[in-house]
Amino acid sequence: MKIYILSFLLFFSFRCGFSQLRVKTYYENAKDKTVFYADNNENCVVSIKIKLQLENLHSSVGVEKIFVLPANTKQIELTTLTKIDKDKKYKVSGSTWYNYGNHFQKKYDTEFAYSLPYLKGESYCLYQSYNGSFSHQNKRQLDFTMPIGTKIVAARKGVVIKVVDKFNRHCGTEDCEKFNNLIYIFHEDGTIAEYVHIKRQGAKVRVGDQVKKGQVIAESGNVGWSTGPHLHFSVFLQRLGGAREYVKTKFELADGLQPGYLVEKEKYTKDYN
Structure with a gap:
């Protein structure tokens, strides 16, 4: 399937915490869907939270989710958006937050x-x-x-x-x-x-x-x-x-x-x- 960069079809605004982190978020259009991705260019795992505001769109992961991105990884899929009613207007906006480390981690080496x-x-x-x-x-x-x-x-x-x-x-x-x-x-x-x-x-x-x-x-x-x-x-x-x-x-x-x-x-x- 040929992939096209989506430029004007959707409005998406990322507000990013810890902006010094080398994390990139972006989206691509493929036929009737839009896929959002993240690149983690850090040398450690990074946690990222997305929160979406959708109009006439369905998200494959819901409107709010936390992901853990492995170190030095590219094109990690965050969510896929599909249009609900093809005859109506649609748009998306949202925010992201990210930090070093695994947000969910509980265990570590207590005896080191x-x-x-x-x-x-x-x-x-x-x-x-x-x-x-x-x-x-x-x-x-x-x-x-x-x-x-x-x-x-x-x-x-x-x-x-x-x-x-x-x-x-x-x-x-x-x-x-x-x-x-x-x-x-x-x-x-x-x-x-x-x-x-x-x-x-x-x-x-x-x-x-x-x-x-x-x-x-x-x-x-x-x-x-x-x-x-x-x-x-x-x-x-x-x-x-x-x-x-x-x-x-x-x-x-x-x-x-x-x-x-x-x-x-x-x-x-x-x-x-």
């Missing part, structure tokens, strides 16, 4: 032992732990106090999916969160690690890089929502709409101790690579 995110032989204090009193209320996030320029290493192997290191501004209020420099790494179990407040032009990796556990990925800083030099680290599952499910992470500890959770205000020395 993460590496402390700095070099062997160095020691840093965990200034704030899970549910911290300053800025981690009801969140499973960690803050390591460390000087600007400290080498940050990947706590777990994965693929780099986002890098921001262009900002140099900081303050102690949430207004400065938009200036956070950061790196996101997507893990094989579907979780995402974030390394935040890295120094301006401090990233040592690029989007698409495969990184090993213990590999240097950045230099720490004091950028964004920050009251002093530190590294903010957390692991999460991303949900559509911007919500996150933060997960607890065990770490490899010194002196042959069993992996465990870190304790606020404790100092941790890394004696392994």
Whole structure:
């Protein structure tokens, strides 16, 4: 069947969340139907939600649905629209939202032992732990106090999916969160690690890089929502709409101790690579 690009027959408006994601949505016309597709050009799975407003049209998946797009995939069919009454006018409009990760994911590797995110032989204090009193209320996030320029290493192997290191501004209020420099790494179990407040032009990796556990990925800083030099680290599952499910992470500890959770205000020395 010969495929034609549909140009003026339908009106379709996509309002996309997280527009920096490399996701493309488009449609093609084939005889009496219109097929909507998506390309996921990201190096990790992406979730996409479509919501349609239809007039005299039938959607093969209904008017609202969430899809999970595998990494680096093309022409994934989202829905097929067919005309109900061929003698009447018809139109479609709609919106999409998309995020990194699998919106439906529940399971992940709860026993994985993460590496402390700095070099062997160095020691840093965990200034704030899970549910911290300053800025981690009801969140499973960690803050390591460390000087600007400290080498940050990947706590777990994965693929780099986002890098921001262009900002140099900081303050102690949430207004400065938009200036956070950061790196996101997507893990094989579907979780995402974030390394935040890295120094301006401090990233040592690029989007698409495969990184090993213990590999240097950045230099720490004091950028964004920050009251002093530190590294903010957390692991999460991303949900559509911007919500996150933060997960607890065990770490490899010194002196042959069993992996465990870190304790606020404790100092941790890394004696392994």
